[in-house]
Amino acid sequence: MKIDQRTTRAMNRRLILNLVRKEGALSRADLANATGLSPAAVTFVVTDLLAEGYLIEGETAPGGGGRRPVPLSINYRGRLAIGVKMNIGSLDCVLTDLSTSVISSLSVPFDNPAPETVLDAAENAIQRLLRAAPEHAGQLTGVGFSMPGTIDMPAGVCVSSNRFGWRDVPFAKMLRDRIGAPVWMEDDTLAFALAQHLFGLGSQHAIFLALAVGVGIGCATVANGVVLRGAHGRAGKLGHNTHRLEGPMCECGRAGCLQTFHSVPVIVDAWRRGKGLGAEADRYSMKEAALQGDDLACGLLQQAGEDIGVHLASVINSTDPEIVVVGGEAVTFGDLLFDPMRRMLDRYCYTRAPAIIPDEREHFWAAGAAALAIQGLFNFEMADSG
Numbered sequence: 399m400k401i402d403q404r405t406t407r408a409m410n411r412r413l414i415l416n417l418v419r420k421e422g423a424l425s426r427a428d429l430a431n432a433t434g435l436s437p438a439a440v441t442f443v444v445t446d447l448l449a450e451g452y453l454i455e456g457e458t459a460p461g462g463g464g465r466r467p468v469p470l471s472i473n474y475r476g477r478l479a480i481g482v483k484m485n486i487g488s489l490d491c492v493l494t495d496l497s498t499s500v501i502s503s504l505s506v507p508f509d510n511p512a513p514e515t516v517l518d519a520a521e522n523a524i525q526r527l528l529r530a531a532p533e534h535a536g537q538l539t540g541v542g543f544s545m546p547g548t549i550d551m552p553a554g555v556c557v558s559s560n561r562f563g564w565r566d567v568p569f570a571k572m573l574r575d576r577i578g579a580p581v582w583m584e585d586d587t588l589a590f591a592l593a594q595h596l597f598g599l600g601s602q603h604a605i606f607l608a609l610a611v612g613v614g615i616g617c618a619t620v621a622n623g624v625v626l627r628g629a630h631g632r633a634g635k636l637g638h639n640t641h642r643l644e645g646p647m648c649e650c651g652r653a654g655c656l657q658t659f660h661s662v663p664v665i666v667d668a669w670r671r672g673k674g675l676g677a678e679a680d681r682y683s684m685k686e687a688a689l690q691g692d693d694l695a696c697g698l699l700q701q702a703g704e705d706i707g708v709h710l711a712s713v714i715n716s717t718d719p720e721i722v723v724v725g726g727e728a729v730t731f732g733d734l735l736f737d738p739m740r741r742m743l744d745r746y747c748y749t750r751a752p753a754i755i756p757d758e759r760e761h762f763w764a765a766g767a768a769a770l771a772i773q774g775l776f777n778f779e780m781a782d783s784g
């Protein structure tokens with residue numbers, strides 16, 4: 399009986415928090431109407447959430463007579479989260495509020511990707527971010543850590559990451575033991591998709607794709623509020639679809655994967671070599687060159703957009719999403735990359751192609767990782783930490 403009451407309470411909390419997250423300010427009466435809960439049950443849960451600082455009461459609308467309803471909103475500034483994204487040679491770290499809005503950020507290098515080395519770098523970065531946190535910024539909800547690979551998210555274990563050579567590393571627990579705060583970890587594309595669902599461009603869509611084009615290429619599906627992780631957390635590996643049977647070797651051990659042709663480092667490197675440029679030429683200079691009419695830069699971006707677009711059309715034909723949200727370093731290239739992609743969708747989608755919408759926010763990777771530490775508030779499947 400006691401467990402049933404606790405479960406009901408936990409479900410009602412998430413029901414109400416999710417509704418306010420999606421709809422914005424709502425009164426207690428709105429909440430009772432929308433959820434079908436009794437006014438007493440709504441008041442009970444709302445009182446708790448106000449006391450804990452997760453909800454705040456706003457100003458009543460002016461004018462009219464009688465008792466006016468008080469709008470309730472999520473107190474996004476009431477707590478903090480930290481997101482850490484593992485890149486080659488560095489960690490991108492952000493301190494955010496509960497909407498993953500970035501308060502401060504820093505990047506810390508590491509010499510080699512051994513778990514202990516990365517652990518030292520992560521601990522150092524988290525401590526620096528917390529020391530620099532604004533006064534009265536609220537308590538830390540937890541830390542989210544994202545990296546490319548196969549992650550057992552519930553267990554907090556990196557099962558494998560080809561890019562960093564990790565096998566069965568219980569990194570979430572290792573980091574938690576160092577910093578004394580809850581830690582969640584996830585594949586970077588799946589974490590990016592989660593952030594887009596909770597607070598980003600996908601928040602108003604029942605089904606959407608989250609395409610990420612960076613050092614790898616990933617494409618996660620979010621359906622009915624759930625990021626589809628697959629049976630082993632390996633969903634969304636679009637970049638490992640075979641593009642050419644006889645192609646370059648991929649980090650996954652197969653030849654010809656899509657990302658061996660069109661990841662951001664691959665296309666920038668092809669441009670650099672073609673132009674005889676050094677390492678100082680980066681994706682920003684490549685974009686500038688393309689905008690000035692550089693044929694090689696334009697051609698590489700067009701080919702990448704078209705080829706990724708053809709693979710994306712297959713995913714669209716099997717999932718029928720409302721939109722495609724795009725993130726990753728490739729967002730820098732903008733329509734130089736996305737227009738060719740759109741043309742391929744128009745050509746190869748079974749019906750009308752969904753819109754491709756880039757997320758141009760800085761720190762989207764690390765902010766995506768921060769969402770891992772926040773999702774427990776809204777996610778019905780996760781254990782209640784409260």
Ligand SMILES: [Zn+2]
Binds near residue numbers: 637638649652655
């Ligand atoms: Zn591969």
